[in-house]
Amino acid sequence: MDINKRIIKHFTDSAELKLKVKDTLAAPIAAAAQLFFDCVTNDGKILCCGNGGSAADAQHFAAELLNRFEIERPGLAAVALTTDSSVLTSIANDYDFSLIFSKQVRALGLPRDSLLAISTSGHSPNVVAAIHAAHDRNMRVVAVTGRDGGEMASILKEGDVSICVDGRSTARIQEVHLLVLHCICDIIDYQLMGE
Ligand SMILES: O=C(CO)[C@@H](O)[C@H](O)[C@H](O)[C@H](O)COP(=O)(O)O
Numbered sequence: 001m002d003i004n005k006r007i008i009k010h011f012t013d014s015a016e017l018k019l020k021v022k023d024t025l026a027a028p029i030a031a032a033a034q035l036f037f038d039c040v041t042n043d044g045k046i047l048c049c050g051n052g053g054s055a056a057d058a059q060h061f062a063a064e065l066l067n068r069f070e071i072e073r074p075g076l077a078a079v080a081l082t083t084d085s086s087v088l089t090s091i092a093n094d095y096d097f098s099l100i101f102s103k104q105v106r107a108l109g110l111p112r113d114s115l116l117a118i119s120t121s122g123h124s125p126n127v128v129a130a131i132h133a134a135h136d137r138n139m140r141v142v143a144v145t146g147r148d149g150g151e152m153a154s155i156l157k158e159g160d161v162s163i164c165v166d167g168r169s170t171a172r173i174q175e176v177h178l179l180v181l182h183c184i185c186d187i188i189d190y191q192l193m194g195e
């Protein structure tokens with residue numbers, strides 16, 4: 001395949017996956033936006049985690065809530081658990097990499113807070129552990145996953161929200177995840193400020 005054809009296939013595959021899942025994901029995306037809206041308007045904060053590209057997504061979402069998305073509004077309480085290298089390296093060094101997020105959730109999480117847990121496989125042990133920690137802290141969870149949702153989808157509780165992108169490629173799933181997170185930002189802004 002020549003390079004131009006490869007590039008066009010990436011664009012086509014990405015657009016096709018977005019169109020394939022849009023109807024199925026509309027309801028869970030709306031539910032996630034409502035959960036986070038209720039959280040941040042009741043003195044709660046959103047803790048966000050994921051690995052690799054999903055760590056970038058967690059940071060991207062936290063920045064758009066804490067600072068701004070597309071309109072002017074008050075900053076909203078969201079924190080990425082992926083950014084403090086001292087915290088991350090000390091937990092991984094002294095305990096285990098699988099605990100880098102859950103230890104932060106146990107230390108920072110309150111029942112009025114919520115967790116955004118992102119994983120394309122749904123199987124990353126540190127994200128799974130963060131969900132268990134959030135449940136132990138009586139927090140609600142929004143799981144943004146791919147494929148069949150993996151272990152993450154199976155451990156969610158009543159009141160949590162599962163947004164599972166039915167795709168096979170990690171990159172394509174991540175591209176839908178970013179759109180999902182932008183939809184959530186837009187709905188929260190709309191609920192707060194109107195058109
Ligand atoms: O961005 C990419 C691939 O597009 C990678 O960095 C990817 O996020 C990493 O391999 C992650 O460790 C994958 O973890 P997960 O999505 O299965 O939880």
Ligand SMILES: [Zn+2]
Pocket residue numbers: 053171174
């Ligand atoms: Zn990537």
